[in-house]
Amino acid sequence: MSSDPWGRVDETGTVYVRTADGEQVVGSWQAGSPEEALAYFERKYEGLVVEIGLLEKRVKTTDLSTKDAQVAIDHIREQVDAHHAVGDLQALRDRLDKLVATVESRREERKQQRAKQSDEARKAKEDLVTEAEQLAQSDQWRAAGERLRSLVDTWKGLPRLDRKSDDELWHRFSHARSAFSKRRKAHFAQLDAQREEARRTKERLVSEAEALSGSSDWGPTAARYRELMAEWKAAGRAQREHEDDLWNRFRGAQDVFFAARSSVFAERDAEQTENLKLKEELAEEAEKLLPIGDLKAARAAFRSINERWEAIGHVPRDARPKVEGRMHAVERAMQESEETEWRRTNPEARARAAGLTGQLQAAVDKLRTQIDQARAQGNSAKADKLERELEGRQALLDQALKGLQEFGG
Structure with a gap:
């Protein structure tokens, strides 16, 4: 017979484990010594310890689901409950109970986290919908x-909500x-359509x-080109593939027209510049007739100058008034x-001037x-x-006498 603090083997080879509820049969061992029997079942206990330790680590450090964790527990x-190991089985149960509480706590945390993520996802999707509805009115x-394409990509990256809420928001979006x-x-x-019309x-x-x-109708044609340009600008742009060719x-x-013009x-302009030079020379020649002495000779000379003037063509418009x-x-x-x-040599005019003077x-x-009579009578006012x-009357007389002098009177 052999024993340790957690188990024993009786003379028949039956292995027992000690628990708070008394001894429980672990199994029967006939293949060797009692010590070997205890060692075998103690190794099975150690195996359970290792298995629980690995499960505790998985629960703490991985995304092991609550369901899978509970199945493993x-x-x-x-x-443990089958008593097929020798060791402190209650300690294993306590660790398993504590692990159950940990799994439940993590399940609640995950539930709260999912609820928070769901709220955040709902808020994010509502914001996307609001922005999309605003963009729908943009020009x-x-x-x-x-x-909007960027918002779709953002939407796809967000978690789904409950079907009803998700469908309603997606419909608006x-x-x-x-x-x-x-x-x-x-x-x-x-x-x-506008570009086709253009x-x-x-x-x-x-x-x-x-x-x-x-x-070669320079003035009216140039004016019409200005009108065509205004119509061109008012017409708007044609399609890109036509606009440049039409403009060219x-x-x-x-x-072509303006180059010819x-x-x-x-x-x-060259001809008119030369004409201006000739007319300035004629104007200078005419000015030399002043002051007029011999009217007849001056008149003949001016007539000759004027005939030559008329034979010359146009001069530049801005120089015309001066010359x-x-x-x-x-x-x-x-x-x-x-x-x-004429006044000096006209007899009728001279007679009229003399009569007026008289x-x-x-x-x-x-x-x-x-x-004199009024003064003599003392009538100063009169x-x-x-x-x-x-x-x-004296002023009129002086003027008439001056005119009469022009007639040699």
Whole structure:
């Protein structure tokens, strides 16, 4: 017979383990000595100790599920309860009970963690839905579209909620994306229609611009090109594949016209510059006729200068007023000399001037007599009034005498 603190082997080879409820049969051993029997069943106990230790480590350090942990605990507990090992079985039960409590605690922690994650996932998805619904109204098509695609990727990375909540939020999210896609599709369809209309308009403008490129009606054609340019800008952009080609044709037609006009204008400007030089020389020649002495000779000379002037073409517009003003000044001086000569040599005019002078002289003499009479009578007021009238008549008389002198009177 052999024994230790936790078990014994009787003379029949039966192995017992000591427990709080008394001895329990472990098994029968006939193959060797009692010591070997105890050692065998003690090794089985050590095996259970190791198995429990490994399970405790797995529970603490891995994501072992509660269900799998409980199955493993129950399996070990069955072996302990079967009393097929020699050792402190109650200590094993205590460790298993403590492990059950640990598993339950971790299960509750995980439950709370899942609830927290679920709340966070719900909040995150609600935020995604809110942003998606806001983006659905955006006209920033590229940026909003890229952001919505990014939100989908974010959504896929979030945990699922309960089916009802997840489906409701996904429905709103998907509806917002669909609404944006529908608006964007309608916008670009309208844009395509506008660009097609712009293409047709610009085709017409190009055709007219090309037809005008050979015109030599410079002013009206240049004005029409300005109108065509305004219409071009108002038409909007055509499709990208057409816009550049249409613009190159439109601009090319204008370039042909304006290059031709510039060439003609350059020749015209050179000619007009030469004309200006000739007219300035004639204006200088005409100014040498002043002051006029011999009217007849001056008139003949001016007529010759004017004939040569008329034979010369246009001058630059900005120089025209100055050079023509010089000729007009000579012409006015010539006309004034002619008028003076005419008045001097016209008998009828001289007679009218002499008659007027005589009438004014008689009126002045009469007023002086009346003034003397008023003074003599002591009527100063009447005399003052007559003197004011005399001043006016005397001024007219002086002017008439000056005119009469022009006739040689």
